[in-house]
Amino acid sequence: MIAQILVDGITSGAMIGLGAIGLTLTYGLLRFANFAHGEFATWGAYLALLVAGAIGPADPLGPLTFGWPLLAALAASMVLTALLAAALDGVLFRRLRRHGSAITLVIASFGASLALRSALEFGFGPQPWYYTRDIAMTVRLGPGMRATWDQLAVLGLAIVLMLAMHLLMTRTPLGRAMRAVSENPDLARLAGIDPARIVRVTWLLGGALAASAGVFLGVTVQLRPSMGFELLLPLFAAAILGGIGSVPGAMLGGLIIGIAEAASVPLAGAQYRAAVAFVVMLAMLLVRPSGLFGGRGG
């Protein structure tokens, strides 16, 4: 049973980690908690549904339930959601940053979250949607360990995206500049970095990664207008657990939250799954408010 908990937890934790990266970067850079971030995951999932539908049906890839159109749709939805996130900043948050307080930004993000979710409910209805109705085939990974091929594919793609993000943050001038602005915006300006450019890039990256988390959630579970909102608490828990502003922290935090949630199902029941993220987040805030990677950035 423990082995199966690990498989389920790592798969959902990878999705939480992907979503939490954007949240932690936005918080680290702009010092505000964006409650609309979960909606980027939802919009990403639904945009991929639209794009995949527009491409049309294709044979599944090997043992997976989906074919190449969903992979193309994933890429397209990441780009489109990145633009949506940047547009939301340009239209709403950037203006409020100039004149408003931190609490104004948080309340505005609540409003944006409601508006984005309502728009999807209006367009797609409250019922769940699926990328495919095919039955996912499972594979035995070891004693007491099974996973669907879809889960393994999602985990593989999530690991690739996380590694790419880690390399971007540690090996490229853009990543270094993002870490510099997050640590000390004034000094970053003196070092020749344009903070406005870094903020734009952060929204684009955060939106794209949230979209990928949404698509992966859609592949392994289903699409619902509230899926991003329900993901929000685990995202915050992962970001706080890992240390605000830390990309590796968000990844590790996501995995820990995912495993804790998966472990809670057999131990306490599925109805308490969401509460686990909250408990872990509170425990971390009480014991180590700066998080596992707090203060290190990157």
Add this chain to the structure above:
Amino acid sequence: MTALAVRDLVAGYDPALPIVRGVSFDLAGGAILALLGPNGAGKSTLAKAVAGLVTVVSGSIHLRGTPLGDVPAHARLRRGLGFVPQTDNVFAGLTVAENLAIAAAILPRAGRAGRIAAMLTLFPDLAAARRGAAGRLSGGQRQMLAMARALIAAPAVLVLDEPSAGLSPKLVGVVMARLRDIAATGVAVLLVEQNVRAALAIADHALILVEGRVAHAGGGATLRDDPAVAALYLGGRHAA
């Protein structure tokens, strides 16, 4: 040629309550100008206004003959102005090499490695520590890293806000000697200092600010030997 020209500068955090009130000076390439004065005199505010971090209410700042009025802070390094803040002057969470690479990123790709190597030669202590986190450097090493970061783009003007703050007397001497070396390469140095004796020892010229205005001005040696200045700022004794 004048590297930095400041004219009738009025600046402050609140335009209605300016801290710097009508300061003018010229700084030539290769010269060191010390900005001295008591706490609250407006020295750091003036330096930050030159760097673009504080609002200029009126007056002008010209860098190599070009006005800096509308140039944002992040573009001033590219224009040839390096600034070393007094505190939080390195990215503590990044390595020494990353701190240098960040500033070098504004240079053409082909020239970056050469400039970083030049800085590590100028500040040899940094070479040994380049893979470590900047937050673990000693106070003196941090100051050297901050200076190297500001110098990496080969600026025409280097502005430093109290580089001796928190350093031992021995390290203050090292920093001041390094500034003299930097000026000898043709860089104009604007040095904001509380350590009047150390600053006047290396400055070609000095301005003493009081309440945002220039109270005394003159050559470094002249001010050091001025009984009135010595009484006010050097503990009543002439500097050696």
